[in-house]
């Protein structure tokens with residue numbers, strides 16, 4: 244022991260430190276070096292944190308555009324941890340996610356997600372392979388049966404639109420209020436009806452707290468603490484900080500869903516399933532000899548949480564952007580209202596079949612989704628096999644970011660990419676025109692599972708709101724389009740006045 248202390252004192256300490264530094268550099272170089280034929284990227288990176296010192300995580304979606312100018316539309320970067328391939332612009336994203344869909348169909352598994360669900364099941368969004376295929380197929384089929392993409396869900400959404408309008412009426416006309424909480428509750432109620440079989444009143448404190456918890460936690464998702472957790476989970480599990488708060492908050496959300504599952508198990512009748520949870524309980528019976536398909540109670544809670552969270556946050560943030568654009572662009576708002584008055588009038592609620600006859604409103608909703616860009620970096624993908632993309636080779640297991648910012652603002656596609664311009668979706672005759680690069684729901688095998696539902700909700704909520712109210716900024720306030728970026732790209736809290744029409 245005395246010898247050890249002797250070695251460690253004076254120059255001994257220097258040797259040990261030197262050895263440690265050389266070890267970390269070698270380990271990092273061997274583990275994370277670029278394989279042959281890999282897309283280009285910054286020439287050197289630091290041990291462990293990679294290119295983390297070159298980026299700010301809250302502006303990453305914009306910084307990646309700059310990297311693409313330097314290294315091309317398919318490039319690599321180390322965002323703390325291993326090399327990641329970034330696809331920039333419509334062509335690159337389509338060539339990978341659509342033309343070679345199977346090769347880009349997996350998701351990364353992050354240590355923090357595994358810890359949130361305590362390493363057991365990974366639900367719909369983060370699972371891979373056989374279990375993901377079975378769960379995605381089942382979720383799509385079940386949501387369709389309960390009216391997604393068909394007429395039968397329409398009356399529920401129309402009813403919710405009425406409730407939302409009544410609540411907004413109670414905000415007393417010209418006094419300013421922040422519509423976020425109400426929009427959140429209204430949109431969430433639609434997915435809640437589908438998965439839990441029930442909606443929640445706007446004054447339900449427990450539910451409001453749950454929605455706030457989800458929004459606040461989503462804001463923390465892309466932060467540096469979470470990145471560090473994913474790099475060295477063994478250490479970060481014992482270091483206090485926002486990452487631990489995030490884990491405990493997500494567990495509260497899954498706890499809320501687990502309670503709903505338990506309530507369903509008490510009064511569930513196999514012959515008449517009421518919602519997704521009942522159908523899943525039914526399916527568990529059918530799959531009890533195939534455990535690998537993931538039809539078990541634990542996965543039921545995680546899949547339901549995924550639908551609940553994804554179905555709430557995305558669509559409500561888009562509508563929140565929609566109203567912000569309307570108070571920023573009053574002329575566009577008036578044109579939407581003229582179309583509503585002409586096609587629907589004021590005596591009946593908007594219906595899905597009106598969409599065909601309302602190209603301008605439809606174009607405004609599409610432009611809101613394009614500029615709102617609510618998932619600026621998309622969700623991560625992973626290659627399922629060694630893959631050739633243009634002249635590059637991307638090994639199996641590499642994480643890939645198909646940047647939606649680069650697609651929705653692609654300067655080679657959109658006429659005025661950086662302005663809010665509904666004409667992007669209109670032809671010379673004022674008819675609606677589809678655009679290939681309109682990919683807010685992404686594309687390929689993992690394309691958003693709720694796309695149909697979201698489109699129904701956006702049209703019905705947006706038109707019902709503008710049918711009943713004119714929206715304006717509070718007197719003396721100049722509206723802005725300021726935003727925050729966590730996992731989603733969301734307007735900064737703002738207030739508006741809803742003036743009954």
Ligand code: HEM
Nearest residue numbers: 368553554557558622683684685686689690691692693697
């Ligand atoms: C405006 C609203 C929405 C937008 C912009 C949106 C966008 C997206 C995007 C970009 C992805 C990642 C796709 C990929 O990896 O390529 C995704 C995945 C997903 N979304 Fe949505 N989403 C919306 C609404 C919804 C709704 C209402 C639901 C609920 C049913 C939902 C459920 C999901 C699920 C479960 C996934 C994971 C799919 C998988 O991994 O197979 N989304 N969404």
